[in-house]
Amino acid sequence: MDKNLIQRTVSGIVYVAVIILCSTPLGAQLLNSIAPGLIKQQYLFYGLMSLLLMVGTWECVKIMKFGNGYEKWVVYPLVIFIFYIFSKRYFNHDFFFDFRLSEILALALIGIAVVTLFKFPSELYFDSGKLIFTVIYVALPFSFALGLPKFSSYSDAFSLEILFLFVLIWSSDTFAYLVGKFFGKHKMAPKISPKKTWEGY
Numbered sequence: 001m002d003k004n005l006i007q008r009t010v011s012g013i014v015y016v017a018v019i020i021l022c023s024t025p026l027g028a029q030l031l032n033s034i035a036p037g038l039i040k041q042q043y044l045f046y047g048l049m050s051l052l053l054m055v056g057t058w059e060c061v062k063i064m065k066f067g068n069g070y071e072k073w074v075v076y077p078l079v080i081f082i083f084y085i086f087s088k089r090y091f092n093h094d095f096f097f098d099f100r101l102s103e104i105l106a107l108a109l110i111g112i113a114v115v116t117l118f119k120f121p122s123e124l125y126f127d128s129g130k131l132i133f134t135v136i137y138v139a140l141p142f143s144f145a146l147g148l149p150k151f152s153s154y155s156d157a158f159s160l161e162i163l164f165l166f167v168l169i170w171s172s173d174t175f176a177y178l179v180g181k182f183f184g185k186h187k188m189a190p191k192i193s194p195k196k197t198w199e200g201y
Contacts, residue, residue, distance in 0.1 A: 008177075016170070022048035023149070023162040041158040042151045046090065053083055053142040060138050064130040071127040078131075079139040086143035095147035106144070109136045 021027035021044070028041040057079050066072035089095050113136040116123055123129035150159040184197030 012170075018048070019166050020163065023166065024160060025156055025158045028156060028158075040151075040153075041156065042091075042149070042153075045149060045151075045158070045162065046087070046146070049142055049145055050083070053079065053138065056138045056142065057134065060134045064124070064134060066130055067127050069127045071131040075131060075134050078135045082135065082139040083143050086146050090146040093153075103144075106140050110140050113137045 021030065023045055025041050027044045028039055031038050031044075057076060061072060061075055066075075113133055116129070116133060117137075124133060145162070145165075148161045148165065150161075151157060180197045187197060
């Protein structure tokens with residue numbers, strides 16, 4: 001059996017357990033059964049999103065191979081600042097009341113990042129392009145993810161949209177990996193992910 005497949009399977013099992021505990025009421029129920037009143041589910045979810053944001057930023061910076069300029073030192077403060085702005089809305093239940101122009105612009109920026117990745121990949125050879133791409137591609141999706149679950153500050157209610165989203169991503173990613181591994185021939189974005197193919201997509 002392929003060693004890479006075994007490693008992915010074991011890490012996937014641990015990952016699934018952490019996701020289930022942090023994105024469903026089970027995590028808070030388990031911890032509160034050990035120490036009553038210890039934590040609310042929204043804090044577990046926020047911790048999970050914060051961890052995934054930092055790991056995603058680190059991985060993107062590593063993949064982008066920044067030069068010796070200031071850009072690689074600005075990535076983390078910008079990502080944290082954007083996440084902080086959305087975090088205030090998360091804890092104040094402000095995602096459900098209105099849709100702001102800043103959110104429309106942020107969604108447009110995500111679209112621009114995707115277009116840049118596929119249509120203008122030469123922009124990613126410059127550190128300024130890498131900086132903009134990393135901040136948009138990592139910070140905004142995780143920040144918007146804070147608006148997905150519905151929860152109450154007064155009860156243990158926590159909706160399951162995030163779990164369903166992860167199941168969808170896992171299914172898609174697993175089948176993309178398997179199809180790309182066995183049938184992939186045409187490279188998709190060699191600068192970002194050398195082994196990713198259009199067939200796997």
